[in-house]
Amino acid sequence: MTQTKLLFASLAALVAASAAAAPPNPDADVAGLAEAQAKGATSAEEIVRHYLKRIADIDDSGPKLNAVIATLPDAIEQARRLDAERKAGKVRGPLHGIPVLVKDNIEVAGPVPTTAGSLALKDNVTNRDAPIIARLRGAGAIILGKTNLSEWANIRSGSSTSGWSATGGLTRNPHVLDRNSCGSSAGSGAAAAARLAPLTIGTETDGSIVCPSSVNGIVGFKPTLGLVSRSHIVPISHSQDTAGPMTRTVRDAALLLTAMAGRDPADTATSEADRRKTDYAAHLRADALKGMRLGVARDRIGDNPAIKARFEAALDVLRKQGAEIVDIADSRKGFEGLGEAEFEVLMVELKADLNAYLAEAPSTVKARTLEQIIAFNKAEPSELRWFGQELFDLAQSKNGLDDPAYKEALARSKRLAGPEGIDRLLRENKVDLLVAPTTGVAWKTDLVNGDQYSGPSASALPAIAGYPHLTVPMGVIEGLPLGISFIGTAWDDERVLQAGYAYEQASNARVEPAFKPSIEATLP
Numbered sequence: 001m002t003q004t005k006l007l008f009a010s011l012a013a014l015v016a017a018s019a020a021a022a023p024p025n026p027d028a029d030v031a032g033l034a035e036a037q038a039k040g041a042t043s044a045e046e047i048v049r050h051y052l053k054r055i056a057d058i059d060d061s062g063p064k065l066n067a068v069i070a071t072l073p074d075a076i077e078q079a080r081r082l083d084a085e086r087k088a089g090k091v092r093g094p095l096h097g098i099p100v101l102v103k104d105n106i107e108v109a110g111p112v113p114t115t116a117g118s119l120a121l122k123d124n125v126t127n128r129d130a131p132i133i134a135r136l137r138g139a140g141a142i143i144l145g146k147t148n149l150s151e152w153a154n155i156r157s158g159s160s161t162s163g164w165s166a167t168g169g170l171t172r173n174p175h176v177l178d179r180n181s182c183g184s185s186a187g188s189g190a191a192a193a194a195r196l197a198p199l200t201i202g203t204e205t206d207g208s209i210v211c212p213s214s215v216n217g218i219v220g221f222k223p224t225l226g227l228v229s230r231s232h233i234v235p236i237s238h239s240q241d242t243a244g245p246m247t248r249t250v251r252d253a254a255l256l257l258t259a260m261a262g263r264d265p266a267d268t269a270t271s272e273a274d275r276r277k278t279d280y281a282a283h284l285r286a287d288a289l290k291g292m293r294l295g296v297a298r299d300r301i302g303d304n305p306a307i308k309a310r311f312e313a314a315l316d317v318l319r320k321q322g323a324e325i326v327d328i329a330d331s332r333k334g335f336e337g338l339g340e341a342e343f344e345v346l347m348v349e350l351k352a353d354l355n356a357y358l359a360e361a362p363s364t365v366k367a368r369t370l371e372q373i374i375a376f377n378k379a380e381p382s383e384l385r386w387f388g389q390e391l392f393d394l395a396q397s398k399n400g401l402d403d404p405a406y407k408e409a410l411a412r413s414k415r416l417a418g419p420e421g422i423d424r425l426l427r428e429n430k431v432d433l434l435v436a437p438t439t440g441v442a443w444k445t446d447l448v449n450g451d452q453y454s455g456p457s458a459s460a461l462p463a464i465a466g467y468p469h470l471t472v473p474m475g476v477i478e479g480l481p482l483g484i485s486f487i488g489t490a491w492d493d494e495r496v497l498q499a500g501y502a503y504e505q506a507s508n509a510r511v512e513p514a515f516k517p518s519i520e521a522t523l524p
Contacts, residue, residue: 027195027198028198029198029248029249029251029252030094030095030098030198030199030251030252030255031094031251033047033097033098033198034094034095034096034097034098037086037096037097038091043079043083043097044078044079044080044082044083044086044096044097044098044142045076045079045080045083047079047097047098047099048075048076048078048079048099048142048144049076051099051144051196051197051198052071052075052076052144054194054195054196055068055071055145055196058174058194058196059191059194059196062515063172063174063177063194063515064172065171065172065174065177065190065191065194065196066148066168066169066170066171066172066187067147067148067171067172067174067181067186067187067188067190067191067194067196068101068145068146068147068148068187068191068196069104069115069117069145069146069147069148069165069167069168069187070104070112070145070146071144071145072108072110072112072143072144072145072146073110073111073112074110075099075142075143075144075145078142078143079097079142082096082097082140082142083097085140091140092138092139092140093139093140093259094139094255094281095136095139095140095141095199095255095256095259096139096140096141097140097142098140098141098142098198098199099141099142099143099144099197099198099199100136100141100142100143100144100197100198100199100200100201100256101144101145101146101147101187101188101191101192101196101197101199101200101201102133102143102145102146102147102188102200102201103146103147103149103185103187103188103200103201103202103203103243104116104117104146104147104148104149104167104168104187105117105149105153105203105233105234106130106132106133106146106201106203106232106233106234106243107126107128107129107130107133107232107233108129108130108133108143108146109126109127109128109129109133110127111125112125112145112146113125114126114146114234115165115167116149116151116152116153116165116234117148117149117150117151117152117165117166117167117168118151118152118165118166118167118373118383119166119167119376119380119382119383120365120366120367120373120376120377120380120383121234121361121365122167123362123364123365124361124362124364124365125362125364126232126361126362128232129232130229130231130232130233131229131231131232131264131266131267132201132228132229132243132260135259135260135262136256136259136260138259139259141199141259144197145197147185147187147188147191147200147202148163148165148167148168148169148171148186148187149163149165149168149183149184149185149186149187149188150162150163150164150165150183150184150186150208151164151165151166151167152234152236152392153183153184153203153205153208153234153236154183154184154208155184155205155236155346155350155391155392156377156387156388156389156391156392157387157388157389157390157391157392157450158390158391158450159387159388159390159449159450160183160386160387160450160451161180161386161387161445161446161447161450161451162180162181162182162183162184162186162212162451163180163181163182163183163186163187163190163445164386164447166380166382166383168187170445170447171186171187171190172190172445173190173215173216173442173513174190174193174194174216174513174515175193175216175217175442175476175479175480175481175511175513175514175515175516176442176479176480176514176516176517176518176519177515177516177517177518178444178445178517178518179215179441179442179443179444179445179480179518180215180442180443180444180445180451181212181215181216181442182207182211182212182214182215182216182439182442183207183208183211183212183451184202184203184205184208184212185202185203185204185208185209185212185213185220185246186212188200188201188202188212188246189202189212189213189215189216189218189220189246190212190216192213192216192218192246192247192248193216193217193218193248193513194513194515195248198247198248198252199245199247199252199256200245200246200247201243201244201245201246201256201260202220202243202244202246203233203241203242203243203244204222204240204241204242204243204244204459204463205236205237205240205241205346205463206240206342206346206459206460206463206464207439207457207459207460207463209221209222209244209246209469210222210438210439210458210459210469210470210471210483210485211438211439211457211459212246213246213438213471213483214438214439214471214473214481214482214483215439215441215442215480215481215483216442216481216513217473217476217481217483217510217511217513218246218247218248218473218510219245219246219247219248219249219250219252219253219470219471219472219473219500219504220244220245220246220253220470220471220483221244221245221246221253221257221468221469221470221471221493221496221497222242222244222462222463222468222469222470223242223244223257223261223468223493224276224466224467224468224490224491224492224493225239225240225242225269225466225467226267226269226270226271226272226273226466227242227257227261227270227273227276227277227491227493228242228243228244228257228260228261228262228270228273229243229262229263229264229266229267229270229273230242230243230264230267230269231264231266231267234354234357235349235350235353235354235356235357236346236349236350236353236354237345237346237349237350237353238269238349238353239345239349239410239413239414239466240342240345240346240463240464240466242466243260244257244260245257245260248510249504249510250284250470250472250497250500250501250504251281251284251501253470253497254280254281254284254497254501255280255281257280257493257497258277258278258279258280258281261273261277261280262274262277272491276491278494280493280494280497283494283498284497284498284501285498285501285502286501286502286505286506287321287322287502288498288499288501288502289318289321289322289323289499289502289503289506290321290322290323291322291323291324292322292323292324292432292433292499293323293324293326293429293430293431293432294318294323294324294325294326294431294432294433294434294435294499295326295327295328295425295426295429295431295433295434295435296315296325296326296327296328296434296435296436297328297331297332297425297434297436298327298328298329298331299329299330299331299332300331300332300436300456300458301436301437301456302437302440302455302456304440304454304455306477307437307440307441307455307456307477307482310437310474310475310477310482311436311437311474311482311484313474313475314435314474314475314484314503314507314509315435317503317506317507318435318503320506321502321503321506323499326429326430326431328425328429328431328434331425334416334420334421334424335416335421337412337416338412338413338416338417338421338460338464339460340409341409341410341412341413341416342409342413342417342460342464344405344406344409345406345409345410345413347391347394347395347398348395348398348399348400348401348403348406348409349401350370350391350392350395351370351395351396351398351400352400352401354370354373355369355370358370358372358373370392370395370396371396373392374389374392374393374396377389377392386447386448387450413464414464414465414466416464417460417461417462417463417464417465418464418465418466418467418490421461421464421465422434422461422462422465422467422487422488422489423489426488426489432488432495432499433486433487433488433492433495433496433499434485434486434487434488435484435485435486435487436456436458436484436485436487437455437456437458437474437482437483437484437485438457438458438459438471438482438483438484438485439453439455439456439457439458439459439483440453440454440455440456440457440482441454441455441477441478441480441481441482442480442481458485458487461487462487465490466490467487467488467489467490467492468487468488468490468491468492468493468496469485469486469487469496470485470486470487470496470497470499470500471483471484471485471486472484472486472500472503472504472507472509473504473507473509473510473511474507474509475507475509475511476511478519479511479514479516479519480519481510481511484503486499486500486503
């Protein structure tokens with residue numbers, strides 16, 4: 001149990017001592033939990049108690065996933081207030097009384113710090129909600145706790161181990177415990193898969209929602225940049241960062257996104273959000289794929305025959321639902337220099353954006369610049385035990401946002417990934433969306449050697465362009481989940497969700513985690 005959790009041991013004892021009955025089907029989706037509350041079959045308090053007990057049984061002990069860094073000490077009180085509102089005839093919406101776990105780089109009011117996984121931020125108690133959290137509270141959601149993450153959202157070192165932070169330890173994949181949960185929203189992915197909460201929230205700069213969602217066998221949605229506020233979230237890059245839903249179903253992701261989306265005056269990227277947002281769950285239908293043209297970049301699938309077979313089976317499902325599959329040739333042509341341009345942007349913006357965030361941190365936070373974070377890490381043995389901070393060092397060496405080299409890299413990366421990338425592929429092939437395997441299967445976690453990514457990755461183009469990207473479970477290989485990606489152009493979030501929902505309903509490919517110690521343990 002982490003230091004933060006120990007602060008709330010009394011709450012865990014209260015949960016264990018509670019005689020309240022578990023609600024009917026406590027692991028139902030959002031609609032099921034809402035219906036049970038409406039019928040009086042359960043209450044928000046009973047639901048919260050159920051999930052707190054599950055966190056104690058599965059995350060703190062049992063398989064010991066380490067997916068949750070802290071639970072909120074007022075979670076039961078939040079639930080009681082919402083139960084009282086319901087009794088008085090006030091229901092705020094479909095999320096009324098529904099618990100949510102939040103990645104620990106997103107600020108939540110209360111005594112729990114926002115650490116980004118770093119001991120340097122262990123006292124970062126801001127006593128404020130990020131705007132997306134305020135929206136969720138307004139919609140009736142209960143903030144249950146904070147999830148573990150790859151420290152600093154996996155931007156400290158190229159040799160890092162995803163899912164590890166000095167604050168929260170190592171998050172384990174609930175399907176096979178010695179496999180990685182991917183970064184950086186590892187805790188949110190593992191928590192959603194293991195049913196530690198009905199809903200979780202992650203953040204993505206490039207792959208950090210869709211990769212953990214894919215390898216943990218859940219739905220993950222990275223929205224169009226600017227649909228969701230980034231204020232009071234520990235940053236990497238204002239050009240690519242966004243929060244998004246991580247859930248067990250597409251409908252639940254759509255409900256969560258609807259509550260999160262909207263304009264934030266402090267985040268200029270969201271200036272169009274109120275005009276663009278909609279009720280993303282309202283028009284989900286099982287026949288949404290009928291007549292859609294979906295582009296498949298065959299040269300981005302990779303060489304793994306098992307992944308190819310699962311993806312071909314998924315394409316057959318799409319065809320049977322009325323979609324036309326269009327093969328895209330030479331999809332990698334024209335992207336020369338994109339990776340280098342993105343990397344330059346991330347390094348420059350990391351320094352500028354993190355310095356701006358730390359400058360406004362509470363006085364209890366002593367490291368107030370990236371340079372001081374680097375010094376803190378050198379002085380704290382547990383921080384650099386497993387991997388270094390060479391990317392922090394590189395970012396510290398960069399010039400500011402006025403540097404002409406940075407400006408050129410930003411313009412180039414956005415152009416190549418967006419207008420000359422996704423938009424061109426959609427236009428030239430006359431397709432509505434792109435589909436691809438999200439990434440490979442989870443690799444064995446190795447704190448000594450770091451991450452060992454395998455297989456394809458669909459995250460880069462939509463992440464750099466700022467376009468919507470949805471991953472939906474498409475089956476397993478030896479018990480390890482795989483996801484299929486649906487990618488669209490800017491502000492096409494609703495259509496991406498509709499396509500993913502129709503596939504999900506036809507495929508029914510999500511599997512429950514087995515908490516196996518390893519694949520090899522099952523061999524004779």
